[in-house]
Amino acid sequence: MKAIKLLVCFCLLLAGTLASQTVTRIAFGSCISQNNPQEVWHTVDSFKPDVFVFLGDNLYGDTEDMALLRQKYELLFSKDPLQKFLAHTKTLAVWDDHDYGVNDGGKEYPKKEESKNIFLEFFKEPANSERRKHPGIYHSVVMGEPGKRVQFILLDTRTFRDPLCRVTTDEDCYGEYGPCDDKNKTMLGAEQWKWLEQTLLVPAEIRIVCTSTQFLVDFNGWEAWANLPHERQRFIDLIKKTKAEGLFFISGDVHYSELSKMNIPGQYPLYDATSSGMTHGHSCAGENKYRIYGAYMKPNFGLIDITWKGKDTEVQLRIVDDKGKLKIEHLIPLKELMF
Numbered sequence: 001m002k003a004i005k006l007l008v009c010f011c012l013l014l015a016g017t018l019a020s021q022t023v024t025r026i027a028f029g030s031c032i033s034q035n036n037p038q039e040v041w042h043t044v045d046s047f048k049p050d051v052f053v054f055l056g057d058n059l060y061g062d063t064e065d066m067a068l069l070r071q072k073y074e075l076l077f078s079k080d081p082l083q084k085f086l087a088h089t090k091t092l093a094v095w096d097d098h099d100y101g102v103n104d105g106g107k108e109y110p111k112k113e114e115s116k117n118i119f120l121e122f123f124k125e126p127a128n129s130e131r132r133k134h135p136g137i138y139h140s141v142v143m144g145e146p147g148k149r150v151q152f153i154l155l156d157t158r159t160f161r162d163p164l165c166r167v168t169t170d171e172d173c174y175g176e177y178g179p180c181d182d183k184n185k186t187m188l189g190a191e192q193w194k195w196l197e198q199t200l201l202v203p204a205e206i207r208i209v210c211t212s213t214q215f216l217v218d219f220n221g222w223e224a225w226a227n228l229p230h231e232r233q234r235f236i237d238l239i240k241k242t243k244a245e246g247l248f249f250i251s252g253d254v255h256y257s258e259l260s261k262m263n264i265p266g267q268y269p270l271y272d273a274t275s276s277g278m279t280h281g282h283s284c285a286g287e288n289k290y291r292i293y294g295a296y297m298k299p300n301f302g303l304i305d306i307t308w309k310g311k312d313t314e315v316q317l318r319i320v321d322d323k324g325k326l327k328i329e330h331l332i333p334l335k336e337l338m339f
């Protein structure tokens with residue numbers, strides 16, 4: 001009995017420590033090939049982030065064979081630089097299409113439950129986590145004490161997403177998707193939307209919405225929230241309805257980095273900091289009328305530094321390359337993200 005009481009005390013202490021941990025530096029990244037060198041993790045480690053957020057395409061699974069998917073996770077997680085980093089850094093994760101299991105995939109992928117279990121196993125989701133009790137991987141975490149709370153909103157943009165609408169074009173660097181008019185098509189699905197509304201009402205000073213595909217990119221033919229414009233507008237309207245302040249997006253997927261900003265009448269501006277990829281880049285970037293910095297095309301990751309000063313709190317967004325060299329930098333006074 002004494003041992004059980006000690007264990008309970010220890011668990012409460014641990015939970016309290018996490019809840020009271022002040023977050024001042026968050027790192028994030030996406031698109032990690034398990035077949036490439038992983039030296040980038042030494043650089044991420046040198047910045048000593050309090051938390052690292054995996055934004056999807058955390059490896060290239062692309063299979064319905066769950067034994068093969070597991071092998072690919074094992075290969076990535078056995079790499080020395082990543083193992084050393086994970087041993088002492090708190091991590092959060094969402095998935096995108098390739099780690100979900102199929103290129104550009106949505107709700108039609110038949111192995112979503114099995115793939116989810118492998119994802120949660122490798123990212124060490126506790127056995128009693130709420131995340132295991134509903135379909136999909138959406139989840140939220142608040143870290144820090146009142147006055148210094150950071151809420152991480154981890155979206156699932158794959159499990160519930162309807163098939164996208166296709167276009168044909170000969171333009172260079174243009175994808176194969178067009179914006180869908182059909183307002184019945186969903187990105188998040190009914191249950192995740194309900195959860196999101198409740199989540200945006202949870203008290204926090206800073207809210208970081210972690211979405212695998214870009215939220216603010218203008219339509220450019222690739223996968224993004226712009227494929228389902230009514231779903232993107234629904235999110236924008238929900239921010240206003242819930243009066244959720246201090247909110248910005250981070251995203252991945254596209255194999256380049258950029259910072260996007262959307263000015264919205266009657267609402268504070270929205271930012272989307274995209275970092276992609278960690279082990280490989282891309283040769284061209286799609287058009288984006290909301291882009292204010294970038295695109296940076298070589299391997300990179302993102303950093304968010306929070307200087308807590310009450311109502312004068314500042315959020316510094318940075319993109320650095322795999323050697324730690326600064327590529328994009330933008331300072332946001334938290335006041336700017338308020339109604």
Ligand SMILES: [Fe+2]
Nearest residue numbers: 057096097253
């Ligand atoms: Fe992707």
